[in-house]
Each structure stands twice: as C-alpha cells, then as structure tokens.
Amino acid sequence: MLNNLIEDFYMKLTMSFYKNASQNEALDIGDISTVEMSCLEVVYFLKNPTYSELAEFLNISQPNATYRINKLIxxxxxAKVNDKKDRRIFYLQVTDKFMDYYCLNDNYLNNVIxxxxxxxxxxxxxxxxxxLNIITKDIME
Structure with missing residues (x-):
C-alpha cells in the first residue's frame, strides 16, 4: 500500500509539472531534450558543481560533459562562474531561464501544503x- 501511495504521489506531482509546462506559452522549452533537462536538474541539485563533479556524478567522460554543458550555455x-581564488576552475550555475521552467509546480505544491x-x-x-526527513536525509542518501 505504501509503495502505491508513494508512486501515486510522484505521478501526480510529475503530471502536474508537465501539464503546467505544456500550458505555459511564455516559456520557450521546445529546444531542450530530456537528457539536457536531467543534466540541468543534476546541476541544480548539486548546487553549482564543477565540470568534473558533474561528469563524475553522471558517470560520463569529461569531454562528453563539456559538450553537454556548452550546449546548455x-x-x-x-552559466559558468569563475572561482574567485583559482581562475582555472569554473562552477556551473542554472540561469533564471531554467528556474522559470523548473518552478512551474511551486503553486501546485503550495496548494497541496x-x-x-x-x-x-x-x-x-x-x-x-x-x-519525510527520515526518508530524504537518512534512507535516500
């Protein structure tokens, strides 16, 4: 029963997101693939990783990661942001364009809460x- 409830919760949240995305004509998201979106989400979740941290997390080569990153830039x-101390290091940061798309479900979640x-x-x-803390902090780590 718990498995079904969690699956149903995830499905409804995801369906709401895609419904909002498809109905929002102000957003130009037709130019992004699902692989690119997953890459962006990982950058967002990792909170400004370096190129190599992203490549390591996705288990892809550095050139492959660089190719994906450059397309998304x-x-x-x-966006890539220089490290203040070591100018050779770049951190990846999602832009407002991504956040406008990604936050489409905020109203839905606020209404649920x-x-x-x-x-x-x-x-x-x-x-x-x-x-939820036990699930997200202890079990899912």
Whole structure:
C-alpha cells in the first residue's frame, strides 16, 4: 500500500509539472531534450558543481560533459562562474531561464501544503515532516 501511495504521489506531482509546462506559452522549452533537462536538474541539485563533479556524478567522460554543458550555455539554461581564488576552475550555475521552467509546480505544491494544513493537525504535520526527513536525509542518501 505504501509503495502505491508513494508512486501515486510522484505521478501526480510529475503530471502536474508537465501539464503546467505544456500550458505555459511564455516559456520557450521546445529546444531542450530530456537528457539536457536531467543534466540541468543534476546541476541544480548539486548546487553549482564543477565540470568534473558533474561528469563524475553522471558517470560520463569529461569531454562528453563539456559538450553537454556548452550546449546548455548556448541555449541560455546554464552559466559558468569563475572561482574567485583559482581562475582555472569554473562552477556551473542554472540561469533564471531554467528556474522559470523548473518552478512551474511551486503553486501546485503550495496548494497541496495549504490543503494539508487545513485537514491535518499540527501534530500530524510534524509527524509527516519527521517521516519525510527520515526518508530524504537518512534512507535516500
């Protein structure tokens, strides 16, 4: 039962994201592939990795990572930022163009949380937060 609930939660969250993305004509996302989007998400989740950190995480060669990064920089989804101490090191940073796309589901999540707060006690929400912390910090690491 828990497996089905988690799968259903993930599916509904993902479906909401894609529905919002397809209905948002202001965003020009037709030029990005799913592989590129996953690469961008990894950069975002790793919080400004270097080229080599990204390549290592994705288990791809440095030239392959550089090729992907350069394409995403040209498309305006990524930027490279010099290290202040060692000018040879570049950190990768997602741009506002990526964040505009990535944050499409924020309203949906905020509505889910608001509804949860209406229907559940403060103690229930604390327990839920505790369980999510265990899942994300302990189990999924």
């Amino acid at each position: 040209k498309k305006g989804y990524l 608001a509804e949860l707060e209406k229907r559940c006690t403060a103690n229930d929400i604390q327990q839920f937060e505790k369980m």
